[in-house]
Amino acid sequence: MFEHRHFVITGGSSGLGLALAQRLVREGAQVTLVARNEQRLLAALDTLRGESPAAVVHCRVADVTDETATQDAMAAIAAEGGAIDGLINCAGVMREGYFETLTQQDFREVMEINYFGPLNATRAALPFLAAQGQGGGQHGHKGGAPAAWLINIASVAGLTGVFGYTPYCASKHALVGLTESLYYELAPQGIRVQLVCPGEFDSPMVDTLEHNRTPENRAQTLSIPKASLDAIADDTLTGLHKGDYLIVPTRQARLATLGMRLVPGLSRKLMTRTLARVYRGPATRESVEPGEQT
Ligand SMILES: NC(=O)c1ccc[n+]([C@@H]2O[C@H](COP(=O)([O-])OP(=O)(O)OC[C@H]3O[C@@H](n4cnc5c(N)ncnc54)[C@H](OP(=O)(O)O)[C@@H]3O)[C@@H](O)[C@H]2O)c1
Structure with a gap:
């Protein structure tokens, strides 16, 4: 499905972005990684080439919060690597802390990277993705390989509220809303829109x-056991192959999110009980700076 297709992966220098790049390259895809730190991008290219010497891989330094820089990067990527078949919006950051200890700046930064970042990259890539769909009259969500892909990496935190993740959840819920709407808007152009919502992984x-996590956040997020990066990346790839719109990697996370959707009242009640057992609250953290978590 992915052989000879060209994917741009924001956040491709690390974590899930790099793990997806490795899998796509193994399946014969060409990938271009985008992130801010050039050294880490080059190290990621070395990893990909080390595993697959024949791999066609490139990278481009860009901060996805910068709309113009992202447009320029996408144009340069297309000029260097040719047609763009897929965009994977994986760049993201996290802040965790009590609402009272997080600043307005924390909220703005997380929204800039986790919501406006994918929005900027999608706008920049869309003309190239749409060009792949032109003429074929193919619908993005019909069976087989689509003309192009838009794959947004959100989180289980985009489907539910999480103690300590007020900025992160808000940004991922916004991304989920954007993705839900683009599903309908882009499919007629031959673009398959897919949403990936992982629980916590290494x-x-x-x-x-x-290093600096509230006990309440630890208790809630670990109600879905932390998964390995490989498990998340493997399940994501399986979902991409199947053409699923919503991909929730790992069986435990799928069961948990199903419960949240089917019996939301019961889910909230159980989580409230879990949180009451570990609750410390913001009074214990007044002197602690929340600090960037990535
Ligand atoms: N880890 C989890 O438990 C978890 C759970 C659910 C969802 N997710 C989501 O999965 C995605 C990947 O997470 P991860 O844990 O694999 O993260 P990670 O290892 O920290 O990697 C984040 C990547 O995003 C890039 N990045 C950050 N800000 C950027 C910006 N402004 N412009 C361009 N690139 C930027 C980073 O490179 P530079 O810093 O060099 O730019 C890096 O390549 C994120 O969207 C995250 O929210 C993670």
């Missing part, structure tokens, strides 16, 4: 979070 983002 990655540099989570390693940083562990």
